[in-house]
Amino acid sequence: MGGPVDGRAQDTGVRIRGTLILSALLVVACSSGPPTRAPAATAFASSTPAMSAAASPSLAAVPSASSETTVYVGGDRPVAVIVPPGYDPGRPAPLLVLLHGYGSSGRDHDLYFHVGELAAQRGYLYVHPDGTSDDGGNRFWNATDACCDFGHKGVDDAGYLAGVITEIQTSFAVDPKRIDVIGHSNGGFMSYALSCTHADTIAAMVSLAGATFVKSTDCAPTSPVAVLEIHGTADDTILYEGGTVDLGSGRPSMAPYPGAQASVATWAKYDGCATSSVVDEHVDVDAHVSVNGSPAESTVTRWAGCRPGGAAELWTMQGGGHSPDISDAFPSAVLDFFEAHPKP
Numbered sequence: 001m002g003g004p005v006d007g008r009a010q011d012t013g014v015r016i017r018g019t020l021i022l023s024a025l026l027v028v029a030c031s032s033g034p035p036t037r038a039p040a041a042t043a044f045a046s047s048t049p050a051m052s053a054a055a056s057p058s059l060a061a062v063p064s065a066s067s068e069t070t071v072y073v074g075g076d077r078p079v080a081v082i083v084p085p086g087y088d089p090g091r092p093a094p095l096l097v098l099l100h101g102y103g104s105s106g107r108d109h110d111l112y113f114h115v116g117e118l119a120a121q122r123g124y125l126y127v128h129p130d131g132t133s134d135d136g137g138n139r140f141w142n143a144t145d146a147c148c149d150f151g152h153k154g155v156d157d158a159g160y161l162a163g164v165i166t167e168i169q170t171s172f173a174v175d176p177k178r179i180d181v182i183g184h185s186n187g188g189f190m191s192y193a194l195s196c197t198h199a200d201t202i203a204a205m206v207s208l209a210g211a212t213f214v215k216s217t218d219c220a221p222t223s224p225v226a227v228l229e230i231h232g233t234a235d236d237t238i239l240y241e242g243g244t245v246d247l248g249s250g251r252p253s254m255a256p257y258p259g260a261q262a263s264v265a266t267w268a269k270y271d272g273c274a275t276s277s278v279v280d281e282h283v284d285v286d287a288h289v290s291v292n293g294s295p296a297e298s299t300v301t302r303w304a305g306c307r308p309g310g311a312a313e314l315w316t317m318q319g320g321g322h323s324p325d326i327s328d329a330f331p332s333a334v335l336d337f338f339e340a341h342p343k344p
Helices: 011-022 038-044 106-113 116-121 157-171 186-197 260-270 330-340
Strands: 093-099 125-127 174-184 204-208 226-232 242-244 256-258 276-283 298-303 311-317
Touching: 093 106, 093 157, 093 186, 093 330, 106 174, 116 125, 116 330, 125 157, 157 174, 157 186, 174 186, 174 330, 186 204, 186 226, 204 330, 226 260, 226 330, 256 260, 260 298, 260 311
Parallel strands: 093 125, 093 174, 174 204, 204 226, 226 311
Antiparallel strands: 242 256, 276 298, 298 311
C-alpha cells in the first residue's frame, strides 16, 4: 500500500520523489503571463502506464474477511479496490477515493499523500483511480471549465467516478453515509466537480490546491457536502487568490477559477452555512514550513450554522506552495475531518 513506510526510514525519499513529480505536473503556469514550467512538466510527468481493459477481471462476489480476491472496478479504466484488514461484509465500511494531480497517477499520489496505511487501520475501503491521457500523454481529470481538459476531449469523469463508487457498492458492504474523496490540484478540482454532480453520494471532500467553479450556478449540489480546502499562500501554480490557467503560445486561456476563500465560501452557501471565523486551531500540513517556530503552519477558518451534513473549512498554509512536503500529521488530520462529517 501507499501509506507511510514502516518506521518512516524511507519516508524522506518517498516525499522527495512525490514532490519532484508534483512540482511540475501542470504543463502550464497559472498566471496572466506565459508559462514557465512546460519543459520541466513534460520531463517529470509520470510514466506509469495506464492499465488496459484486458487487465480487468470479472467482479467477484462480496469477498469475505479472509478473501484474497482482488476486485477491479471501472470497466476499461480499471482500478483495484484496496480492502482493509479485517473487512467484514456484515459491517459496512467507509470508502475513500483519492484523485491524482495533472500528469501524475493514482499510485504516485497514493505515495505522495501516504494516507493509505492509516485509512486501512481505520477500516476504509480505498481506491486511487487514474484519469485519461491527453495528447501530450499526461493523465488528467475533466473537472471544471478551468481545469484540466486542455485538449477539450469532453471525458465524463464525474460519471466514471460515480460508476466506480457504484461498482464498489455492488461488490462490498459500503457505508452510504461515509463515502469521501480527496484530491490534489487537478484532483482537487475534480473533487469539487464530483461533489457538485453527486452530492447525494459524497459525504465529505478534501481538496489540496484545487478550486470549485467560478460561477456558483455551474454547480447544483442536491444535498450538503462537507468541504475542506487546503491551500498555500505561496502557491504559484493554482493561485491562492484565484486566476486563470494560461496555455500560452497564443492558445485561448481556460476559464478562470476562484481563490481558496471564494471556493469555500461558495460551498458554505450551498451548505446553508451562516458565518465564518478563524478559529483557535492550527494544522501541520507541510513538514518543511513553520510559522513563528511552530510546525502547525496552517490556520483554520470554519463556517458555522451549516445544514446537517454540511461543513465548510479552509486550512491556509502560510507560505505553503503547490506541492507541500506532506507532514506526518496530515493523514490523521484529513481522516479526522472525514470521520467528523458523515451524511446525516
